[in-house]
Amino acid sequence: MNKYIVSLSPHEKGTFTTSKIMYGVCIALAPALISALYNFGIRALAVIVVALVSCIGTEFLIQKFLLKCEVTAFDGSAAVTGLLLAFNLPSSIPLWQVVVGSLVAIGVAKMVFGGLGKNPFNPALVGRGFMLMSFPVTMTSWPDPVANGFMTWDAVTAATPLNLIKSGAVDKLPELWQLFFGNVGGSLGETSAIAIILGGIYLIYKKIITWHIPFFFLATIFVFTGILWLVNPDAYVNPLYHILSGGVMLGGFFMLTDMVTSPMCVKGQILFAVGAGIICTCIRIWGAYPEGCMFSILIMNAFVPLIDKYIRPKRFGSEVNYVG
Amino acid sequence: MNLKTFKIGGIHPPENKISAGNPIVAVELPKRVTIPLSQHIGAPAVPVVKKGDRVKVGTLIGRGEAFISANIHSSVSGTVFSVDTITDLAGFQSNVVTIDVEGDEWEESIINRSEVIREITATPEEIVAAIKEAGIVGMGGACFPTHVKYMIPNGKKADTLIINGVECEPYLTADHRLMLEHAEEILVGVDIMRRALKSERAVIGIEANKPDAIEKMTKVASTFSGIVVQPLQMKYPQGAEKQLIKAIANREVPSGKLPLDVGCVVDNVGTALAIYEAVQKHKPLFERVVTVTGKRLEKPSNFLVRTGVSVEYLIEKCGGIPEGTGKIISGGPMMGKAVVRTDIPVVKGTSGVLLLDESESRRKPQSNCIRCGKCVSVCPMGLEPYLIEKLSEKSRWAELEEINAADCIECGSCSYTCPSALPLLDMIRLAKANVMRIRRERAKK
Numbered sequence: 001m002n003k004y005i006v007s008l009s010p011h012e013k014g015t016f017t018t019s020k021i022m023y024g025v026c027i028a029l030a031p032a033l034i035s036a037l038y039n040f041g042i043r044a045l046a047v048i049v050v051a052l053v054s055c056i057g058t059e060f061l062i063q064k065f066l067l068k069c070e071v072t073a074f075d076g077s078a079a080v081t082g083l084l085l086a087f088n089l090p091s092s093i094p095l096w097q098v099v100v101g102s103l104v105a106i107g108v109a110k111m112v113f114g115g116l117g118k119n120p121f122n123p124a125l126v127g128r129g130f131m132l133m134s135f136p137v138t139m140t141s142w143p144d145p146v147a148n149g150f151m152t153w154d155a156v157t158a159a160t161p162l163n164l165i166k167s168g169a170v171d172k173l174p175e176l177w178q179l180f181f182g183n184v185g186g187s188l189g190e191t192s193a194i195a196i197i198l199g200g201i202y203l204i205y206k207k208i209i210t211w212h213i214p215f216f217f218l219a220t221i222f223v224f225t226g227i228l229w230l231v232n233p234d235a236y237v238n239p240l241y242h243i244l245s246g247g248v249m250l251g252g253f254f255m256l257t258d259m260v261t262s263p264m265c266v267k268g269q270i271l272f273a274v275g276a277g278i279i280c281t282c283i284r285i286w287g288a289y290p291e292g293c294m295f296s297i298l299i300m301n302a303f304v305p306l307i308d309k310y311i312r313p314k315r316f317g318s319e320v321n322y323v324g
Numbered sequence: 325m326n327l328k329t330f331k332i333g334g335i336h337p338p339e340n341k342i343s344a345g346n347p348i349v350a351v352e353l354p355k356r357v358t359i360p361l362s363q364h365i366g367a368p369a370v371p372v373v374k375k376g377d378r379v380k381v382g383t384l385i386g387r388g389e390a391f392i393s394a395n396i397h398s399s400v401s402g403t404v405f406s407v408d409t410i411t412d413l414a415g416f417q418s419n420v421v422t423i424d425v426e427g428d429e430w431e432e433s434i435i436n437r438s439e440v441i442r443e444i445t446a447t448p449e450e451i452v453a454a455i456k457e458a459g460i461v462g463m464g465g466a467c468f469p470t471h472v473k474y475m476i477p478n479g480k481k482a483d484t485l486i487i488n489g490v491e492c493e494p495y496l497t498a499d500h501r502l503m504l505e506h507a508e509e510i511l512v513g514v515d516i517m518r519r520a521l522k523s524e525r526a527v528i529g530i531e532a533n534k535p536d537a538i539e540k541m542t543k544v545a546s547t548f549s550g551i552v553v554q555p556l557q558m559k560y561p562q563g564a565e566k567q568l569i570k571a572i573a574n575r576e577v578p579s580g581k582l583p584l585d586v587g588c589v590v591d592n593v594g595t596a597l598a599i600y601e602a603v604q605k606h607k608p609l610f611e612r613v614v615t616v617t618g619k620r621l622e623k624p625s626n627f628l629v630r631t632g633v634s635v636e637y638l639i640e641k642c643g644g645i646p647e648g649t650g651k652i653i654s655g656g657p658m659m660g661k662a663v664v665r666t667d668i669p670v671v672k673g674t675s676g677v678l679l680l681d682e683s684e685s686r687r688k689p690q691s692n693c694i695r696c697g698k699c700v701s702v703c704p705m706g707l708e709p710y711l712i713e714k715l716s717e718k719s720r721w722a723e724l725e726e727i728n729a730a731d732c733i734e735c736g737s738c739s740y741t742c743p744s745a746l747p748l749l750d751m752i753r754l755a756k757a758n759v760m761r762i763r764r765e766r767a768k769k
Contacts, residue, residue, distance in 0.1 A: 005651045005685040006664055008750055010736030012337055012494065012657040012684070018694055018743045072691065117692035117744075259696040264708065266701075315579075315706040315728060316332050316566065322575040322586040 022076025028199035035192035054102030055082030087189020179244035200253035220277025329557035357632030366392030382431035395459035399610035399630035458602035464592035490563035493656025513600030618679030620646035650685030
């Protein structure tokens with residue numbers, strides 16, 4: 001008699017895999033990649049390549065030689081962290097500092113906790129946070145995309161839109177359409193809103209993320225800054241400037257939506273996104289830093305276990321709508 | 325078409341309804357049949373025949389004596405070869421009656437003619453008695469004794485009878501063919517059931533991937549009063565009892581309760597046909613339609629099979645087991661059971677036999693949970709499979725009871741979807757078994 005495989009049901013498997021998710025995110029980041037190269041030139045390419053190699057390399061080396069466990073460095077998750085870390089940096093960052101940031105992002109924020117799926121904080125943002133604390137000068141010098149050419153290595157810097165908002169120099173702010181297309185200063189991935197939005201639509205279409213987190217994050221910022229602007233239009237800028245400047249687009253679509261560090265059910269995700277929006281706005285308006293996105297996401301990451309514990313999905317049978 | 329469906333969760337596996345166009349064919353009788361005395365939930369039937377007895381088609385061979393049990397009838401005419409035990413499809417011991425087939429002589433009481441008898445003269449009590457006598461059990465796969473379901477306790481009422489013509493499992497097409505070829509008989513059966521339950525209305529749910537069945541059943545249902553057809557959106561598990569009640573009657577069965585607690589009774593179209601035959605033709609349940617299918621199978625078919633015929637025999641009639649078959653399943657790919665051997669009998673609940681290729685038979689390698697939340701979003705019961713899995717690994721049974729792990733209907737949507745190929749349903753089954761154990765121990769005290 002022949003031998004057959006006997007296992008428990010279900011006997012069919014869907015085609016959605018972890019690698020497909022990770023590489024799907026990489027594809028969604030392609031428009032932002034093109035925008036980064038277009039605006040910041042060859043220096044941007046160097047930062048991106050170094051970040052990718054360092055992140056994947058760190059994970060590979062740790063798994064192969066330190067932990068001597070299964071090597072999963074090429075499943076796409078380290079690549080996503082590398083891209084997102086690079087997109088959070090100015091193109092003029094010294095390349096050795098990118099390596100340090102990658103070591104922290106993968107080694108400390110991810111591998112120390114147990115690898116894929118076990119980290120409580122977004123690894124790219126932990127890497128960026130470490131770099132901001134360690135290299136404050138290079139992390140706050142922003143090349144001016146207008147003044148520099150594609151092949152420029154040592155760029156001329158200028159104030160970013162968020163710097164201008166913080167210092168009150170609103171008359172020097174670029175036009176909204178410039179913020180939308182990305183011909184402004186800032187980190188590699190954050191400047192072009194349209195590139196991020198295209199990537200975000202791709203992610204939603206492929207069912208890698210849902211619309212709730214980006215929508216509620218951006219809507220909260222818009223409403224909060226909008227109320228402030230309506231109350232005092234001289235002291236505060238138009239909420240559209242807040243939505244289109246800085247890292248909130250990249251943060252809303254790619255960082256806050258990171259599956260590992262966001263809540264498990266939709267209600268929890270909405271609360272998570274709204275909380276991040278409030279904190280981000282507070283830091284931008286009243287905090288010392290011009291940008292609040294990174295901190296707001298890291299702070300809300302800390303709340304995720306609490307959110308998952310108290311906000312549960314809607315259970316079948318929980319609403320009583322029939323009385324016999 | 326106004327398509328209804330359930331709201332929470334659900335997935336869309338590929339349909340693979342390969343055999344949908346193949347009409348039902350009665351399979352030639354083998355030389356010997358092996359009829360299990362337990363083809364239902366509850367106590368096995370007690371044998372009332374012994375070696376050497378002569379039986380006809382429809383002769384009682386096992387009596388259901390416990391409250392939850394069912395009668396078993398011979399599906400062939402011939403001589404009883406033995407009454408002993410075999411190893412069943414899951415590897416457990418099971419009492420069976422083996423009969424050597426001689427001819428095809430039916431009991432005289434059975435009206436063995438094909439014309440449809442529409443006029444219903446039986447009273448509700450007579451209907452339930454006939455269902456009990458005929459040994460009818462739920463033919464959707466659960467095999468719960470139907471007469472027990474129809475004994476409505478005082479204080480409860482079934483105002484809506486729901487008939488399950490959904491067949492949401494991929495590959496299976498038995499119910500589809502039944503609705504196309506025996507629509508009138510099924511509808512008389514539904515009418516009988518409605519009278520027995522004294523329900524105001526009967527609704528037949530059919531998924532939108534069977535437009536021909538929807539059309540046929542709607543046309544025939546219009547000649548009856550109180551019976552309508554409700555087309556349903558395609559989603560797995562649309563045919564699950566609780567999800568079907570939600571889609572058709574918009575009522576949610578609370579945790580731990582039964583459909584009757586929201587005024588509904590749900591039965592499969594195959595059960596409706598069996599009830600028609602039992603009440604109008606005095607024919608007990610001893611045969612059913614079985615889909616034998618698979619992508620590599622030479623002749624995928626819908627067979628009318630007598631109980632006790634071996635699965636091996638059916639596969640031979642379809643061209644034999646194809647080269648490269650890795651797994652043979654009794655039922656559908658989402659909830660069916662992989663068999664350890666093929667020389668096992670078809671029983672009242674065997675809806676299909678599926679032969680899967682080697683490449684589709686193995687589990688994918690597991691990786692870490694990436695907390696994507698897909699398992700939560702697809703669970704039709706609104707549970708948290710990732711959490712149940714984690715707690716199960718740590719044996720934290722009390723907490724598992726609190727998060728309603730016992731509500732799981734084992735549809736498999738979570739395991740199907742998980743990008744990391746985690747064995748979610750396996751761990752949920754472990755959790756359910758332990759939660760029920762704790763409840764039993766608590767009830768004893």
